[in-house]
Amino acid sequence: QVQLQQSGPGLVKPSQTLSLTCAISGDSVSSNSAAWNWVRQSPSRGLEWLGRTYYRSKWYNNYAVSVKSRITINPDTSKNQFSLQLNSVTPEDTAVYYCARAKVGTGYSGYEFDYWGQGTLVTVSS
Amino acid sequence: QSALTQPPSASGSPGQSVTISCTGTSNDIGGYNYVSWYQQHPGKAPKVMIFEVSKRPSGVPDRFSGSKSGNTASLTVSGLQAEDEADYYCSSYAGSTNFWVFGGGTKLTVL
Numbered sequence: 001q002v003q004l005q006q007s008g009p010g011l012v013k014p015s016q017t018l019s020l021t022c023a024i025s026g027d028s029v030s031s032n033s034a035a036w037n038w039v040r041q042s043p044s045r046g047l048e049w050l051g052r053t054y055y056r057s058k059w060y061n062n063y064a065v066s067v068k069s070r071i072t073i074n075p076d077t078s079k080n081q082f083s084l085q086l087n088s089v090t091p092e093d094t095a096v097y098y099c100a101r102a103k104v105g106t107g108y109s110g111y112e113f114d115y116w117g118q119g120t121l122v123t124v125s126s
Numbered sequence: 127q128s129a130l131t132q133p134p135s136a137s138g139s140p141g142q143s144v145t146i147s148c149t150g151t152s153n154d155i156g157g158y159n160y161v162s163w164y165q166q167h168p169g170k171a172p173k174v175m176i177f178e179v180s181k182r183p184s185g186v187p188d189r190f191s192g193s194k195s196g197n198t199a200s201l202t203v204s205g206l207q208a209e210d211e212a213d214y215y216c217s218s219y220a221g222s223t224n225f226w227v228f229g230g231g232t233k234l235t236v237l
């Protein structure tokens with residue numbers, strides 16, 4: 001059974017960096033058939049895909065246009081986890097942040113999110 | 127402002143059927159057969175109920191079904207049960223620039 005366990009601070013000051021980690025059990029961040037995503041949810045913006053990291057003989061990243069200049073998603077193979085860093089945050093970045101897996105195989109095409117973390121409410125405020 | 131348009135609310139009595147629509151464009155729903163539907167109960171993470179327009183993951187009741195016509199996808203919940211009361215979100219792959227887009231969500235109330 002795949003589990004995604006999120007950790008990180010719930011309060012970040014404006015202009016600082018939001019950092020979250022998603023620890024994976026039951027799968028591997030280096031899997032050749034999975035992609036590891038960050039999605040956020042806020043009342044004003046709804047659900048918003050932020051980006052992903054995945055391994056296909058080498059590491060790849062894709063980021064949403066809306067945050068591309070401020071976001072980094074990194075895998076950590078030694079701890080089987082991946083992280084989100086969002087720089088220069090503003091109150092508009094206040095949201096519940098989720099990590100999620102997209103998996104090719106076991107019936108899935110890889111274009112849907114089959115496992116999600118528990119969510120972390122991050123508030124941007126001084 | 128979400129990329130995909132859903133009605134904010136829907137309702138039905140136990141045993142009835144309800145259909146939730148999700149309208150996009152030819153750049154997302156109309157261009158790919160990668161529409162997913164997610165159920166979200168308060169305080170919980172979303173759960174995939176339908177993927178690739180009409181496929182159900184293992185464990186999802188066959189009361190849930192999906193379809194697509196042009197730029198509009200639909201989720202139908204038949205034989206409504208109390209536990210179906212939740213928010214439902216549609217999502218579509220939107221190509222290698224925008225990747226994934228979501229709807230604004232529909233609150234389903236079981237009367």
